[in-house]
Amino acid sequence: MPRVPLYSPDDVYSRLKNLQFRDETNKYLPYNDEVWRRAVKLLPGITIHLTASEWKKLNLKTKTFKDNREYEVFEPGWTDKIYSYVWHHFKLSCPFSFQTPKISRGSDIFLSINGACDECKNEIHLYSLEDASDDGIDFHVSTCDTKHIKHVKKRQLRGNTRKEVINELNGKSTYMWRRQKADEKMEFGDDEPADLPKESVLRNAKYTKNRKDLGLESFSHHILAVENLKTNPKYSEALHEIAFNKMYVMYWLPEQISLYKLFMQKDPIKEIKIDATGSLIQCLSANDNSKRVILYYQVIATYQKSSLPLLQLVSEKHDANTLSYWLREWLRCGINAPKQVVTDFSLALLNAATLAFNNMPLSQYIDECYKSVVDGTLIEKTTILRIDVAHLCKFVSMWPCFNKNNRH
Ligand SMILES: [Zn+2]
Numbered sequence: 001m002p003r004v005p006l007y008s009p010d011d012v013y014s015r016l017k018n019l020q021f022r023d024e025t026n027k028y029l030p031y032n033d034e035v036w037r038r039a040v041k042l043l044p045g046i047t048i049h050l051t052a053s054e055w056k057k058l059n060l061k062t063k064t065f066k067d068n069r070e071y072e073v074f075e076p077g078w079t080d081k082i083y084s085y086v087w088h089h090f091k092l093s094c095p096f097s098f099q100t101p102k103i104s105r106g107s108d109i110f111l112s113i114n115g116a117c118d119e120c121k122n123e124i125h126l127y128s129l130e131d132a133s134d135d136g137i138d139f140h141v142s143t144c145d146t147k148h149i150k151h152v153k154k155r156q157l158r159g160n161t162r163k164e165v166i167n168e169l170n171g172k173s174t175y176m177w178r179r180q181k182a183d184e185k186m187e188f189g190d191d192e193p194a195d196l197p198k199e200s201v202l203r204n205a206k207y208t209k210n211r212k213d214l215g216l217e218s219f220s221h222h223i224l225a226v227e228n229l230k231t232n233p234k235y236s237e238a239l240h241e242i243a244f245n246k247m248y249v250m251y252w253l254p255e256q257i258s259l260y261k262l263f264m265q266k267d268p269i270k271e272i273k274i275d276a277t278g279s280l281i282q283c284l285s286a287n288d289n290s291k292r293v294i295l296y297y298q299v300i301a302t303y304q305k306s307s308l309p310l311l312q313l314v315s316e317k318h319d320a321n322t323l324s325y326w327l328r329e330w331l332r333c334g335i336n337a338p339k340q341v342v343t344d345f346s347l348a349l350l351n352a353a354t355l356a357f358n359n360m361p362l363s364q365y366i367d368e369c370y371k372s373v374v375d376g377t378l379i380e381k382t383t384i385l386r387i388d389v390a391h392l393c394k395f396v397s398m399w400p401c402f403n404k405n406n407r408h
Pocket of ligand 1: 093094095117118119120121122146149151
């Protein structure tokens, strides 16, 4: 890549025209003559100044290698620090890879670091003539201005930097973390720095850490991984039933049973809510390449404005039979059926709830309710089914009388 000179010929002429580089015999003055140093000062290069504490963070140490020779090396992770200094000064989004620095005390150049961008092929050379003093150290920098080039690649997230990022991500969404870092590193109109990882990389780092923390091992199938968890005392009490094909996992903690019992004692209405979502769990692929849709089912109760999670099911089966079996297994833990159940308009859930809690199919339950309204009798020892308001409004809004084409 052609480099644009830092100074134009006119600049060089106007800065150096008053200096004498030759002696009276018209020979160039020797290398160590003061005039050359003055010339360098009149044509300053681009430098990055590191304070003494910033330099210390690079942690230069002497290391003995296999050939018994000793070299001075930086602590692992130094490339991330060097890139962050380069970004801070020049705002270049090149994902530079740096070569091992060359350090030679007593020579003209104390420290030299070369790097290159794999994407636009830009090269960078940082060098320092002298060791750091109490004021820090100056790195002279030679590179191209690539701000106008769009970069897609990023520097790899690894080593200590990866660990630090994972710790910072604890309890925080990858989106929010990325946004905060962008606010810290960037100003309006800047390109993205190469050390701001993509969200997919952050999610992967977080996922790997969570897997490790949970003791999840790699398996050929997700269900085998869950089955393996059952052998772990930490999870064995929570995992109640696991099916392979079609898959489902029923799980609830003993603490959730205690919580439900307490709720049934204290709450006057004794109402639970059952809902399902497909947005949390990735679909599996079937042999014929069709999607195996996995839903997450959750039972909750609301007590004094707090939501209490009571029961869970992750299932590929969404029929009333399976769902009522799940609820019946829950009841078998020695608990009473709730007094009210709120669901959406899912026929499977409505059917499952009345099968499990009232021991009758939905059609019979509706007949009983109708009879009770007509005869004015009370329905005793029955769990009342209710549809939540949002779903009911949506359902009613779809009635033909509310269709604008049918209005008169
Ligand atoms: Zn580049």
